[in-house]
Amino acid sequence: MYKEIDPYEYMNVIMEGIKKGVLLTTKKDGVVNTMTISWGQIGIEWNKLIFTTYVRTGRFTHEQLESGEFSINIPMDRKKAGKILGYAGTKSGHNTDKIEDLGLTLTEGKNISVPGIKECPLTLECRILYKQLQDSSAIPEEFIKTMYPQDVDSTYHSANKDFHTMFYGEIVSAYILE
Ligand SMILES: Cc1cc2nc3c(=O)[nH]c(=O)nc-3n(C[C@H](O)[C@H](O)[C@H](O)COP(=O)(O)O)c2cc1C
Numbered sequence: 001m002y003k004e005i006d007p008y009e010y011m012n013v014i015m016e017g018i019k020k021g022v023l024l025t026t027k028k029d030g031v032v033n034t035m036t037i038s039w040g041q042i043g044i045e046w047n048k049l050i051f052t053t054y055v056r057t058g059r060f061t062h063e064q065l066e067s068g069e070f071s072i073n074i075p076m077d078r079k080k081a082g083k084i085l086g087y088a089g090t091k092s093g094h095n096t097d098k099i100e101d102l103g104l105t106l107t108e109g110k111n112i113s114v115p116g117i118k119e120c121p122l123t124l125e126c127r128i129l130y131k132q133l134q135d136s137s138a139i140p141e142e143f144i145k146t147m148y149p150q151d152v153d154s155t156y157h158s159a160n161k162d163f164h165t166m167f168y169g170e171i172v173s174a175y176i177l178e
Contacts, residue, residue, distance in 0.1 A: 002110060002175040005122075007042065007049060010174075013122065014042055017074040021085040024053055025071045026064035027114045032099050032106065034073070034117065035061045036089030039164075042124075042171075051126050051169045056162040057133070058154030060093035068128045069112040070169055073120035076176070084119060090157045111173040121177040126169025133165045 007014065018040050025034040040053045051072055055062050075081030088098055099106065105118035109125055116123040136144065152160045 001178045002107075003178050004173075004175050007124065007171055007174045010122065011042065014074060014124070017122070020078065021081075021089065022075070023073040023085070023088055023117060023120050024055070024061060025073055025114055025117060026061055026067060027069070028064045028067040031064070031093070032115060033060055033064050033093035034088050034098055034104070035059060035093070036085045040072075045168070046129075048129065049171045050129065051124055051171055053167050053169065054134075054164040055167065056154070056160065056164055058160070058162040062165065064093070065128065065131075065165075065167055067113075069114050070126050070128070070167070071109065071112065071114045071116055072124040072126065072169075073117040074122035074124075075120045076122060081120060092155070092157070094155075107177055109173075110175065116175075116177055118177050123173075123175055123177060124169075124171050125173035127172050128167055129170045130168040131165055134163050136163050139163075 021036050021038045023034045024037045037053055042051050084102055091098055106115035109115055112125045147159050150161045154160055154162045
């Protein structure tokens with residue numbers, strides 16, 4: 001069951017979720033993938049409510065986002081979600097099917113083709129409005145050193161040499177899976 005929610009009433013839950021880790025799920029050419037994110041925000045531009053996410057260029061998710069859609073899946077029970085977030089944040093869809101490995105329960109998207117995930121029930125369905133590769137020359141030097149070490153290849157799940165593309169997803173539907 002989909003319990004429709006007003007995202008404005010769940011701002012704290014959403015922002016605290018991001019800080020601790022949430023899932024970013026994509027579907028392209030029939031392939032569903034999910035990865036953990038903990039950078040992002042919810043806000044307004046062009047009078048639209050937008051979820052902004054930052055994805056390094058080498059991630060499998062980066063390719064998947066060419067579909068133009070994603071869903072954000074926020075756990076309501078952190079104990080149960082720990083294993084899911086750990087796995088989705090260290091394994092890549094380049095090498096494995098994380099949905100199958102974790103036995104996740106997918107639910108049909110309401111307004112986009114990307115599914116929700118029952119185990120992480122607070123769902124924001126997003127349609128990409130805008131994307132931009134961040135300008136490395138404009139990033140503070142201290143972050144270049146710590147976040148983008150050029151001697152670590154793109155496959156490393158933590159800091160690595162790839163810069164981030166920011167994706168703006170207009171929130172087209174918000175609900176809790178019950
Ligand atoms: C807690 C946590 C937060 C993360 N946040 C981000 C993020 O905001 N952006 C990003 O590009 N990678 C982030 N990662 C790394 C990706 O989740 C990880 O590299 C993942 O394996 C990528 O999967 P994919 O190749 O299937 O897209 C995070 C990992 C963890 C564990």
